[in-house]
Amino acid sequence: MKRDEKIFELIQKERVRQESGIELIASENFTSPQVMEAMGSVLTNKYAEGLPGKRYYGGCEVVDVVETLAIERVKELFGASWANVQPHSGAQANAAVMLAVLKPGDKILGFDLSHGGHLTHGSTVNFSGKLYEPTFYGVEKETGLIDWNKVVDQIRSEKPKLVIAGASAYSRDWNYEAMRGACDEVGALLMADISHPSGLIAKGLLNDPLKHCHIVTSTTHKTLRGPRGGVIMMGEDFENPWGLKTPKGKTRMMSSLLDSGVFPGTQGGPLEHVIAGKAIAFGECLTDEYGAYVQQVRANAQAMNKAFIDKGYDVISGGTDNHLMLIDLRSKNISGKLAENTLIKADITINKNMVPFDDKSPFVTSGIRVGTAAVTTRGLVEADMPRIVEFIDRTLMNHENDNEIAVVREEINAWMNQFPLFKGYEG
Ligand SMILES: Cc1ncc(COP(=O)(O)O)c(C=O)c1O
Missing domain, CATH: 3.40.640.10 (Type I PLP-dependent aspartate aminotransferase-like (Major domain))
Structure with missing residues (x-):
């Protein structure tokens, strides 16, 4: 059977996408080879x-x-x-x-x-x-x-x-x-x-x-x-x-x-x-290594929560006990949809999310949800979380400035290059 180059090219493209961006979707992670x-x-x-x-x-x-x-x-x-x-x-x-x-x-x-x-x-x-x-x-x-x-x-x-x-x-x-x-x-x-x-x-x-x-x-x-x-x-x-x-x-x-x-x-x-x-x-x-991983996931979430609050973002409930947080963007005058669409241009992946008592529809939403499971697998630690939040803030505050967003994306791609994913896996 002829190799389906079309599909394998798309798989490679998705691999590059995963490798070059910051993955903050709370329900995603990078599984092992x-x-x-x-x-x-x-x-x-x-x-x-x-x-x-x-x-x-x-x-x-x-x-x-x-x-x-x-x-x-x-x-x-x-x-x-x-x-x-x-x-x-x-x-x-x-x-x-x-x-x-x-x-x-x-x-x-x-x-x-x-x-x-x-x-x-x-x-x-x-x-x-x-x-x-x-x-x-x-x-x-x-x-x-x-x-x-x-x-x-x-x-x-x-x-x-x-x-x-x-x-x-x-x-x-x-x-x-x-x-x-x-x-x-x-x-x-x-x-x-x-x-x-x-x-x-x-x-x-x-x-x-x-x-x-x-x-x-x-x-x-x-x-x-x-x-x-x-x-x-x-x-x-x-x-x-x-x-x-x-x-x-x-x-x-x-x-x-x-x-x-x-x-x-x-x-x-x-x-x-x-x-x-x-x-x-x-x-x-079942390994201790994974135990250390989930400890780091939580420490990273807490560091990210603090970094968002320090930048004036409204985190629902003001904190986190787990790997995720929900951010109400109404005080920043940005909808969840605009935030999701803007951040993806900088290779930051999050998802728009309803916040409690939201006045916008589920397609627009007032908030975003972020989680630290994937970036922790990648090897990022607490000290890296303010940098991620800085990138998010710079991108959102410049949502009408595609040149600045392109600069952020380049910085992110260069940074993520230092944290290779899927070592030894060619699939
Ligand atoms: C609490 C909860 N239950 C169930 C699901 C559904 O899982 P799946 O997408 O694998 O069907 C999700 C997915 O995000 C979830 O967050």
Whole structure:
């Protein structure tokens, strides 16, 4: 077969883009060469519907070992008692859980999308808001913080079937314990979606959701630095006091319901090449080196937060406990959309983001979200964060001056050249 030069040229172009700019999208990271190697391997050819040892296809001896390693490693990493590593993405993991534990029309309570929540936590444009009855909690206008007493009161008054902890753009920690107490009072299930801070949680830098939540979901490609994908875990709540049933009407333990929520509920064959990448990434996360990495991610986020505040930027809640922060640009008279479009001209990648109580549409937004997971992988430390913020500020303050932005871009490209990515990887 003729080599598809067109696509490989585009891959090279994307590699150069990643290498030459400053990557601040909070949900992105640079996975290791060995993870990418596994994802480009022959494992992509294998069908393996079912679970290790219980497949609907022959020839699964090797992928069974791969998937079992991924399961064992992620359990060790988070101290979980059970895991399913097959969800193709974070959204798929959440869909599988909801299919397993809810009936259409059941009430769910999630963190408001416009305050930093995720689409799959009940947004009306997503399956979670179309199939179930969504209600939301949010942050306080004055502080930008979640008031846990109010969340507890809301759980008591709404009496949802499922409560969802977790966010895409909340820079503070979660009070899973308070949420669980209220859930137990009203017989609700508690799920934490830790997609963003999962790496920091794995290394004990943030509260442990597995101690308090019935179910925990995560992506594997953000702070965990693995391949794009999802995972579902459980701590200790295997009982099924709700009498939840499989589609065939059988009452099962929670773990078994969740397995069937993934397959056959919402997915077909698992992506074993990606699961191999997950196994490698979980193995990497078990090392002390990764522990030092997530410490640095947080230290960098705190240094970046200070640098933004020093330059007069309005950081929601005034600080960060994790790897990200949300910045309200209204005081600078710049929309999130303008900021995103201007910064990309300087090879700085961020995303526009709604801020709590935003008066602009999701396509325009009043804010931006930034995170330090990717630049930390690249080798940047606290002392580099003011320089990044200086570049951002110079670019935004000169958003009508393309010459100045071009100068900033050249400086950034030269700086990033000193931090090579993907050493030894030619893919
Ligand atoms: C909290 C949260 N959950 C789920 C997802 C969805 O993950 P994916 O894009 O892999 O479907 C995201 C993605 O950003 C997220 O932030």
